Amino acid sequence: MVAVSARLLLVLLLGAGFGGGVWLLWAGLWPTEPVELQEPRLAKWWRHNRPPRPRRRAAGAVLAALAALVVTGWVVAAPIAALAAWSLPGLLGRDKEHERAVARIEAIATWTEQLRDTLAAAAGLEQALLATAATAPPSVRPQLATCAERISRGQRLPDALRELGDDLADPLGDLVVIALTSASGRQAGRLGDLLAGLAGSAREQALMRTRTASSRARIQTSVRIVVATTLTMAGALIILNRPYLAPFDTATGQLVLVLVAALFAAAFGWLRRIATFTQPARLLAVPTPEAAR
Known part of the structure; x- marks a missing residue:
């Protein structure tokens, strides 16, 4: 009985080994499509929400946490102060990302008009x-200089x-590039009119963003007043x-302080969300079936 069991186990092991060898041989000989590595969510979030000077922001957050812990003696005051020192400058300061986006749109519009005028001169x-x-314009000059260098080296125009x-990484830039690519493959007699229409749309989009930012500036001013009053x-x-804040020295008081800070953080996050422009999807960022293969 023992010999039969040992023989059966040996047969099973040999069968499993043979099956594993066949699978490895098939996996090695049969070509498979490469698996595209996806960016981790945390890395993607950091890439989209990275502050201009993260090291300086981190140093300020550490100093604010230490100061809050020394002055108040509350344990929860340290992370609250660190979070405030990290997030408030981006919320209350100038919206530099919006300014760069508007400057990029206006620069693309100006370059499109220059391109239209140059093409009209029989070039x-x-x-x-x-x-x-x-x-x-300076906002798009480095990208265009790189493109001109590629063309001078003999690279195909498309x-x-x-x-x-x-390089431009802008939805409006994608529209201009698509129009130019179509014109490079065949004769496009109405390319000048198309470029003029794209330039006009870009001007209108920049004007709309400027007007929207001006209306939201009043909300930002109100937020600054609320934050300054609360902190003061x-x-x-x-x-x-200090005796007036003695209830916060207890464990219940610390929990209440965390709840109040969470409400403030949620309110400021909501304000930041409604003040953020949603970029339209890029047309050239969508991979084609040929590129996926």
């Missing part, structure tokens, strides 16, 4: 790109335009009337 598309690369769209009152109570 070819490659010559127009080379001519406008040096006179384009490929150079595709890489230009990747809290600092005055800690310095001038």
Whole structure:
């Protein structure tokens, strides 16, 4: 009985080994499509929400946490102060990302108009790109100079335009690049009219963003007043009337303090969300079936 069991176990092991060998042989000989590595969610979030100077922001958060812990003696005051020092400058300061986006849109519109005027002077598309690369607005001049260098080295015009769209990384830039790519493959007699329409749309979009930002500036001013009043009152109570804050020294008081801080954080996060422009999806960022293969 023992010999039968041992023989059966040996047969099972040999069968499993043979099956595993066949599978490894099939996996090694049969070509498979490469698996695209996806970016982790945390890395993607950090790439979209990274502050301009993260090291300086982190140092300020550490100093604020230490100061809050020393002055108040509350354990929960340290993470609350660190979070406030990290997030409030981006919420209450100037919206530099909006300013850069508007400047980029206006620069693309100006360059599109220059390209239209150069093409109207009976110049070819490659010559127009080379001519406008040096006179384009500063916001897009490096990308256009790189594109002109690629064309001068002999790169095909559609490929150079595709890489230009990747360098610009802007939905409006994608529209211009698509129009130029279509014109490079065949005669496009109405390319000038199309570029003029794109430039006009860009001007309108920049104007709309500027008007919206002006209307939201009043909300931002109100937020600054609320934050300044709250911080001033809290600092005055800690310095001038510390016994008034004695209930927060208990565990229940610490929990209430965390709840109040969470409500403030939720309110400020909501304000930041409604003040953020939603970028339209890029057309050239969608992979084609040929590129996926």
